[in-house]
Amino acid sequence: MPRICDCIRGENPVTLQRELKRIFFMAENKKLSIIAFSGDFDKLTAVFTLGTGAAAVGYEVNIFFTFWGLDAIKKKQGRSFTGGNWLTKLFGFMMGGLKVTPTSRFNFLGAGPKIFRYLMRKNNVATLEELVEAAKALGINLYACEMAMHVLGLKKEDFIPEVKDVLGVASFLNLSEGGQTLLI
Amino acid sequence: MATKVLDITKEHCPMTFVKTKIELSKLQPGDILEVLLVEGEPLDNVPRNAREQGYNVFSVEHVEGTTHRVTIKK
Numbered sequence: 001m002p003r004i005c006d007c008i009r010g011e012n013p014v015t016l017q018r019e020l021k022r023i024f025f026m027a028e029n030k031k032l033s034i035i036a037f038s039g040d041f042d043k044l045t046a047v048f049t050l051g052t053g054a055a056a057v058g059y060e061v062n063i064f065f066t067f068w069g070l071d072a073i074k075k076k077q078g079r080s081f082t083g084g085n086w087l088t089k090l091f092g093f094m095m096g097g098l099k100v101t102p103t104s105r106f107n108f109l110g111a112g113p114k115i116f117r118y119l120m121r122k123n124n125v126a127t128l129e130e131l132v133e134a135a136k137a138l139g140i141n142l143y144a145c146e147m148a149m150h151v152l153g154l155k156k157e158d159f160i161p162e163v164k165d166v167l168g169v170a171s172f173l174n175l176s177e178g179g180q181t182l183l184i
Numbered sequence: 185m186a187t188k189v190l191d192i193t194k195e196h197c198p199m200t201f202v203k204t205k206i207e208l209s210k211l212q213p214g215d216i217l218e219v220l221l222v223e224g225e226p227l228d229n230v231p232r233n234a235r236e237q238g239y240n241v242f243s244v245e246h247v248e249g250t251t252h253r254v255t256i257k258k
Contacts, residue, residue, distance in 0.1 A: 124195060
């Protein structure tokens, strides 16, 4: 795709017009799709900060929770042995929702998130829970990954009611077309 | 025609414009939202974002110190 400065230098009005159309099209398509792969406290905070920030300035925002990210949309807060067999029950215990998500570094057996939550509250920065509530209030589209759900023994009923749908890769790619996609 | 005051002087990004957007979306036509914010990121972003989303930013006035008041009407 020719760049606009090349078009101007090359004096090709047809390609210049095409390039301008492409730029205006991209500017109007304010869409952000985030693949929330990580279940870490700090990375989920980044997911929801970006998501709410974009939604607040008029973007259409989709968040696709997969693998560890499914921890962020679980209805039941706290650790419990939910799931079909003993392996999924173990995951149900280890992934106990937003309250017990570890930080990706300096977790120190659970002290890490407590320290960060304290620092965030002290500096009046939104906590992860506040960001998730804001995401719901702003109407951000939340989706769960079908494949990861099956592997970890989770059902749609295990998630918060704001989760719009359960999707696979193809549907997600369809949804995110024309916008920007991030993997966190 | 109701007027609501939103104080985001103690908030940081993204909650500054997130909270503003949430309050703006609750407004009925003709309602007014007065946003109290500080200089820097909030003052740079909140009025511009409101305008970009089609709201009428009446005025941006200095209150005291670093606090400003942005009046937005739906």
